[in-house]
Amino acid sequence: MRFxxxxxxxxxxxQLAGCTRGAPEQKVLRVKGGPPACGDSLVTxxxxxxxxxxxxxxxxxxxxxxxxxxxxxxxxxxxxxxxxGDLARSWEVSADGLSITFKLRPGxxxxxxxxxxxxxxxxxxxxxxxxxxxxxxxxDFKQVxxxxxxxxxxxxxxxxxxxxxxxxxxxxxxxxxxxxxxxDITKSPLSRNPVGTGPFVFKQWIPGQKVVLDANPGxxxxxxxxxxxxxxIIPDSSTMYMELKAGGIDMMGLSPVxxxxxxxTREFLERFNKFRYPASAxxxxxxxxxxxxxxxxxxxxxxxxxxxxxxxxxxxxxxMGQIAHGPYKPGTWAYxxxxxxxxxxxxxxxxxxxEASFVMGGDGILVKDGKPFSFTIMTNQGNDQRLKCxxxxxxxxxxxxxxxxxxxxxxxxxxxxxxDKGRFEVVLLGWTISQDPDLYDVWHSSKTGxxxxxxxxxxxxxxxxxxxxxxxxxxxxxxxxxxYAIQExxxxxxxxxxxxxxxxxxxxxxxxxxxxxxxxxIMHNLIKWHVPKAAQQY
Amino acid sequence: MxxxxxxxxxxxxxxLIGITLxxxxxxxxxxxxxxxxxxxxxxxxxxxxxxxxxxxxxxxKPLHVQYGLWxxxxxxxxFGRSFAPDNRPVTDKIVERIPITLSxxxxxxxxEFGLAIPIGILAAVHRDTLxxxxxxxxxxxxxxxxxxxxxxxCMYFFGVKLSWLPISGIHSLGSERLPALARFWxxxxxxxxxxxxxxxxxxxxxxxYMRSTMLEVLSQDYITTARAKGxxxxxxxYKHALKNALLPVITLLGFSLPGLIGGSVIFETIFAIPGMxxxxxxxxxxxDYPLVMGILVIGACLTLVGNLLADxxxxxxxxxxxxxxx
Numbered sequence: 057m058r059f060x061x062x063x064x065x066x067x068x069x070x071q072l073a074g075c076t077r078g079a080p081e082q083k084v085l086r087v088k089g090g091p092p093a094c095g096d097s098l099v100t101x102x103x104x105x106x107x108x109x110x111x112x113x114x115x116x117x118x119x120x121x122x123x124x125x126x127x128x129x130x131x132x133x134x135x136x137x138x139x140x141g142d143l144a145r146s147w148e149v150s151a152d153g154l155s156i157t158f159k160l161r162p163g164x165x166x167x168x169x170x171x172x173x174x175x176x177x178x179x180x181x182x183x184x185x186x187x188x189x190x191x192x193x194x195x196d197f198k199q200v201x202x203x204x205x206x207x208x209x210x211x212x213x214x215x216x217x218x219x220x221x222x223x224x225x226x227x228x229x230x231x232x233x234x235x236x237x238x239x240d241i242t243k244s245p246l247s248r249n250p251v252g253t254g255p256f257v258f259k260q261w262i263p264g265q266k267v268v269l270d271a272n273p274g275x276x277x278x279x280x281x282x283x284x285x286x287x288x289i290i291p292d293s294s295t296m297y298m299e300l301k302a303g304g305i306d307m308m309g310l311s312p313v314x315x316x317x318x319x320x321t322r323e324f325l326e327r328f329n330k331f332r333y334p335a336s337a338x339x340x341x342x343x344x345x346x347x348x349x350x351x352x353x354x355x356x357x358x359x360x361x362x363x364x365x366x367x368x369x370x371x372x373x374x375x376m377g378q379i380a381h382g383p384y385k386p387g388t389w390a391y392x393x394x395x396x397x398x399x400x401x402x403x404x405x406x407x408x409x410x411e412a413s414f415v416m417g418g419d420g421i422l423v424k425d426g427k428p429f430s431f432t433i434m435t436n437q438g439n440d441q442r443l444k445c446x447x448x449x450x451x452x453x454x455x456x457x458x459x460x461x462x463x464x465x466x467x468x469x470x471x472x473x474x475x476d477k478g479r480f481e482v483v484l485l486g487w488t489i490s491q492d493p494d495l496y497d498v499w500h501s502s503k504t505g506x507x508x509x510x511x512x513x514x515x516x517x518x519x520x521x522x523x524x525x526x527x528x529x530x531x532x533x534x535x536x537x538x539x540y541a542i543q544e545x546x547x548x549x550x551x552x553x554x555x556x557x558x559x560x561x562x563x564x565x566x567x568x569x570x571x572x573x574x575x576x577x578i579m580h581n582l583i584k585w586h587v588p589k590a591a592q593q594y
Numbered sequence: 595m596x597x598x599x600x601x602x603x604x605x606x607x608x609x610l611i612g613i614t615l616x617x618x619x620x621x622x623x624x625x626x627x628x629x630x631x632x633x634x635x636x637x638x639x640x641x642x643x644x645x646x647x648x649x650x651x652x653x654x655k656p657l658h659v660q661y662g663l664w665x666x667x668x669x670x671x672x673f674g675r676s677f678a679p680d681n682r683p684v685t686d687k688i689v690e691r692i693p694i695t696l697s698x699x700x701x702x703x704x705x706e707f708g709l710a711i712p713i714g715i716l717a718a719v720h721r722d723t724l725x726x727x728x729x730x731x732x733x734x735x736x737x738x739x740x741x742x743x744x745x746x747x748c749m750y751f752f753g754v755k756l757s758w759l760p761i762s763g764i765h766s767l768g769s770e771r772l773p774a775l776a777r778f779w780x781x782x783x784x785x786x787x788x789x790x791x792x793x794x795x796x797x798x799x800x801x802x803y804m805r806s807t808m809l810e811v812l813s814q815d816y817i818t819t820a821r822a823k824g825x826x827x828x829x830x831x832y833k834h835a836l837k838n839a840l841l842p843v844i845t846l847l848g849f850s851l852p853g854l855i856g857g858s859v860i861f862e863t864i865f866a867i868p869g870m871x872x873x874x875x876x877x878x879x880x881x882d883y884p885l886v887m888g889i890l891v892i893g894a895c896l897t898l899v900g901n902l903l904a905d906x907x908x909x910x911x912x913x914x915x916x917x918x919x920x
Contacts, residue, residue: 190650264868468626
């Protein structure tokens with residue numbers, strides 16, 4: 057539901073949200089046990105330190121990981137990535153699609169013992185849209201016309217027009233009104249000492265070292281078997297990998313090389329279970345559509361034809377991923393498996409370029425109007441996969457007569473000096489895939505301004521209409537048909553060359569049992585993970 | 595002397611203001627703003643939310659106003675609040691990180707001086723022998739090997755292969771429950787590798803310096819005189835020569851004062867030590883202006899004070915300087 061920071065994008069390997077592709081590989085668990093035993097700790101590592109444990113005020117992935125354990129939303133995505141009630145027992149969308157009525161779960165307690173009611177929901181909404189709150193998440197809630205707590209267990213929210221992403225937006229963590237109301241949220245002690253309703257209770261945060269969460273004995277779904285969840289801050293990924301091997305942490309996301317080559321020893325496989333499922337992200341080559349060169353659709357199609365995506369998946373991800381055709385995750389409901397996109401076909405690439413009146417020059421580079429066909433692919437520093445990817449593309453395009461240069465830039469200057477000012481030709485970047493398929497922010501023509509996310513400048517009236525239609529109805533079938541049509545437009549127009557969806561590759565200590573790999577990854581049933589008494593470590 | 599001291603101290607203020615002005619300019623020249631770093635490429639952030647965040651941090655004001663505000667707060671010893679989403683006072687963030695960095699650096703500094711000085715003397719006394727060459731090779735090896743690489747190798751060897759030492763962090767999980775002595779031992783085990791590697795890497799500079807000053811002193815006439823009148827070689831070296839050879843080292847000690855609170859980013863990152871280096875690096879990456887400025891100001895103050903102290907100590911230790919001036 058929430059897009060993480062771009063930094064988090066680079067750390068894809070750590071992402072644990074995922075989706076279907078057959079059964080994830082699961083090794084037989086070595087330690088046999090009887091009924092689930094309580095106790096033991098799960099120790100994980102994080103590259104970054106959380107910034108603020110009031111989720112409204114932070115946007116980094118470490119903070120949202122912890123918030124996910126401590127807080128609940130009204131709704132959440134279940135293991136199959138379908139919306140289900142969380143703090144809301146049920147909800148009802150009115151016939152005209154203009155209001156949603158949530159029936160809240162009675163008897164849910166905050167970690168300090170106070171009762172959770174609709175007052176908390178109303179407060180969370182109000183503080184989110186309060187202009188004084190420095191939050192990045194108010195946008196979805198600005199569409200709300202009226203929010204009311206009808207009684208302690210009923211909450212209704214009304215919109216001016218039907219807004220489908222609204223439902224998922226109520227998955228945002230609900231904050232305790234009794235501790236925050238009437239106070240300045242930016243100065244609240246809760247930012248370092250959160251009180252939520254979730255399966256784990258905040259215990260301790262030692263800056264730069266660790267965050268410790270204890271099992272919540274009163275959790276509404278039942279107390280987690282694990283006694284503790286410890287989040288160690290280990291800023292270097294090679295250190296983290298060594299900690300994993302030495303037993304200092306129990307779980308981490310592996311890189312393709314680590315997964316394929318470095319953990320294939322018997323010793324490792326005896327001590328760890330490895331999992332594999334598609335991550336919620338994709339990489340793409342984006343063309344600056346304001347430049348005359350890339351305004352010609354045939355040129356973009358030709359570039360896609362000249363790129364062998366399968367080779368990139370093999371070369372960059374060692375096969376730990378799959379090729380992408382569009383902006384959705386394979387296997388999710390909005391994803392269209394078969395689209396009419398240009399596949400790898402160098403001959404067709406040559407034909408398309410010829411059609412676009414490029415002729416082969418003497419040095420093997422195509423020429424049009426006396427100018428050689430040459431451009432620069434820009435990508436951000438610190439992401440080795442993207443650099444390798446750019447190099448493979450460079451070689452492939454050379455073969456059809458396109459001269460490609462590669463430029464790697466520090467993230468901040470990349471954004472401010474190049475992306476925001478439209479001073480780029482082609483970029484190689486990635487997006488996180490949100491669970492709601494709405495594409496307004498990245499693809500609508502109204503979002504092409506400076507600092508907006510349709511920075512390639514894609515404008516297509518048909519696309520605009522479909523995006524607006526798709527977010528304007530709650531009818532899943534209608535939405536699906538919109539998104540299917542959108543994927544066909546993207547396949548035809550190729551404003552991006554969609555490259556690949558990498559796999560998330562977590563390894564978890566073999567002493568943990570009850571892990572149930574699902575489309576949503578492995579963390580969805582954390583409260584059911586358990587360790588047999590004999591194998592407990594902490 | 596007193597007049598000299600007052601003059602030197604008064605000189606510090608314009609210097610300090612100059613330093614803050616330059617650092618303020620430089621950090622604002624770096625592309626990207628704190629708000630950008632937080633919300634860039636995030637689809638859920640509208641122009642209004644950006645404007646709201648900028649206003650919240652006071653970034654909407656002209657630069658000179660921002661600088662003036664910051665300076666007026668600084669005059670009241672207030673470093674302001676961090677621009678990170680936690681919005682905590684900068685002082686808190688620095689204070690919680692100083693102890694570990696300071697203790698690590700003090701230990702490393704003591705080890706460095708404690709080892710480099712004898713090594714330098716040894717090399718000077720046995721000049722051009724196999725021992726001297728061996729020492730040179732050893733210290734330059736430490737100087738030349740990239741410390742992060744050595745660190746990773748050691749972590750793998752001692753931590754993963756042999757399981758003798760912990761890999762990263764400064765405490766084991768659950769060490770809170772241990773008795774004080776065991777806790778101390780636990781921490782010592784964690785700090786062994788970082789301190790050892792840091793010391794190894796820094797031996798070269800000081801020991802070579804020590805060697806050359808020692809050689810210079812040993813070639814002086816009064817040493818020849820001492821030897822001629824039959825003073826034992828040990829006494830010549832440790833009593834007569836060493837005292838004078840140590841003088842320039844005082845200056846070096848003064849220079850290392852600011853280094854005490856500045857941690858090494860690479861080191862702290864690899865060993866997951868929550869120190870100042872990491873804090874500063876994160877601050878720069880997030881364009882957390884108040885935090886960066888705060889750390890720089892403290893660093894600048896310590897540099898200035900360190901220089902002053904070095905000069906004073908020098909004057910105190912060397913009668914020639916003391917009397918020559920006054």
